[in-house]
Amino acid sequence: MKCVVVDYNATANIYARPVEGVVMVVDLDRMAIIGYRDRAVFMVPKAEGTDYRADKVGPPFTGPAAPPGVVVQPDGRGFHVHGHLVKWANWEFHVGFDMRAGTVISLASVNDTDAGGLQRRVLYRGFVSEIFVPYMDPEEEWYFHTFTDAGEYGLGALASQLQRGADCPANAVYMDGYYAGSDGKPVKAEDVICLFERYAGDVAWRHTNGIGLGGLFSEVRPDVTLVVRMVVTVGNYDYTLDSEFKTVGSIKIVVSLSGILEMKAINYTHVDQIREDTHGTLITENTIGVYHDHFVTYHLDLDIDGTRNSFIKNNIVPKRNTGVRATGGAPTPRRSYWTVLYEVAETEAEGQVNINSAPADLLFVNPSKKTKIGNEVGYRLIPTGATATSLLADDDYPERRASYTKKQVWVTPYNKSEKWTSGLYAEQSTGDDNLAAWSKRNRSIKDEDIVLWYTVGLHHVPYQEDFPVMPTISGALEVRPSNFFERNPLIRTKPPENSPNCSCSIGGSA
Ligand SMILES: [Cu+2]
Incomplete structure (x- = not known):
């Protein structure tokens, strides 16, 4: 070592x-x-x-201070935990702990009240498969800083004991994890998972009507969500890993980064002295915050309303208005528009997508199930920032191990041995046991039990604010119902009690 x-x-x-x-x-x-x-x-x-x-930076504590807040749930908590099974609002799922993956969410299903309260499966199993962090300094003391955090250290094994009221709000409940220590003895990891309902002041849906039958009124439904959280401290870095369940049927998966930069000593004390590429930013005197990437890859074995799913690319393509109805145009002043071209991914090669290359909605559908009006039942992937891909050369050693980081999206048929995207033995991997290698078989992914592998990626150019400890920055993805329900599943959600925004006129008719 x-x-x-x-x-x-x-x-x-x-x-x-x-x-x-x-x-x-x-x-x-x-x-x-x-x-x-x-x-x-x-x-x-x-x-x-x-x-x-705290006792070294103050007193006095001269930093900005927001007044403390409280969480009040007058009717108590809205979720129930039976062992590791969680029931909340329209969701049911299992929360597990794994020393390599950290939190494992499985058997997540959403209740469809419009379908008589049917519990419909969304996710068979989801977890962080790997966090790949290559540094960008080729020098002798730095070239090997290319970490595979899950495979080398274990996210569950490095999960931090959550600080009550700080890492998670006051209304959170906590779970412990257990794993086998290096001596074979069981290790109890206390309070490493928390669950809490989030009332962030967001809106699930709203509309203000101005004219017509109802006159002037506003209908607003608050967005309350359920968060499952783990914080993993891998050496210098702290990753807050959230799965957020929304009543609209979405699962939002968020990674938030904080902690401390890997720093390199240098003789410079001012940027004016620097002539060469220092492979980072001078963040304080004699200190370079070295450039690096974070690639957090999720294994999401989606089972959209059943096991057999297909991966659909709804390609969004620009069109020229031909001006002629016979060719799909219209004789109007408009010269262009866009439309959607439906494409089914047949094999793994077609399941690999760089989402920055062309606009498309990426869906996972159950081809054997349709809505009453005939749309395929599905969920779509919504990337939320942090969509960087690796810029390393294909023949570079860390890139061979993590070659899947060239694309954010991979879809594979389920195979029980394919869990760890950098390989079972990530540290020794030469790239022959990773997601890209498995996918070279180009297996069928149409109408199969398929797995979505999604990588949240950040190129991290450090800045002075990242010193001495880095303020949190986040990346996320969301899987969201898309023709899964017959209509907005929140349409019959009751407005909050005593809300001024529940079907009450806020003025006269226009
Ligand atoms: Cu970073």
Whole structure:
């Protein structure tokens, strides 16, 4: 194992004072240093200003302060936990713990009140398969900083004990996790998962009517959601991993990044001194925050209203108005518009999508089930920011291991051995056991039990605000009902009690 050297005698921020230029190789079996190289000498950054603990940054606490808030649920919690089975509003799902994947959501189904209260399956199983974090400095002390966090360390094994009232709000309930320690003995990971209802002041649907039968009125339904959260601290980085269930039938999957940058010592104290590519940003004196990526890849075994699904690309394509009805146009002043071209992905090659290449709605449908008016029952994928893909060369060693990061979307037929996208043994992987390698078989994905692999990706160029600890930044995806229900499933949701926005006139007719 390669080891770098830091000086943490004068600060709790162990990443802030690297002894740059020194790298060692440690034989973990012999517990011996078998290689040592001191390539160059750099200034060790100062300790002052690196600590982020409350008693070191204050008092006085001169930072911005919002007044504290409270969560009030006058009727109590709206969800029930039976063992690991959770029931809330129109959702039922199972919450599990895995030392490699962290939280595992399985058997998620949504209740369809318009279909007589039928419980309809959405997700068979979903979890984080890998977090790949390659750094962009090719130098001797840095080239090997290309982490596969789940495969090397285990997200569940590194899950942090959630801080009550801070990591999760006051109305949260907590779950423990258990796993086998390195000595084979069971390890209890206390309070590593929390569940809470979120009242964020958002609107599920609304409309203000101005004219006609009802006159002037507003109908508003608040959006209340249920969040399942785990925080994983992988060395310097902290990932908050949320699955948010919405009454509209969506599951929003969010990763929020905080923690501490990996820092490189340098002799410069001002950007004017820098002539060469330092592979990062000068974020404080003598300190470079090194460029890197975060690729968080989810394994989502969707079962949309049943096991056999197909992957549909509704390609959004521009059209020229021909001006002639016989060719699909209209004799109007409009010159262009867009329309949707429906495409079924037959095999895995057609299931690989770079979502930034062309506009399309990506759907997972059950071809054997249709709505009353004939649309295929489905869910669509909605990427929400953070859609970066890897820019590394295909023949670069970390990229061979994580070549799937060239595209955000892969769809494969379910195979029980295909769980870990960088391979079962990610650390030793040479790329022959990863998602891209499996997909080379180009199996059929039409009307099969298929799996969506989605990668949330960020190119992280550090900025000074990321020091000494980084404010949270997020990326997400959502899977949302799309012709799954016969209509808006919230249409018969009762407005809140005593709401001024429930079918009450807010003025006279226009
Ligand atoms: Cu980062």
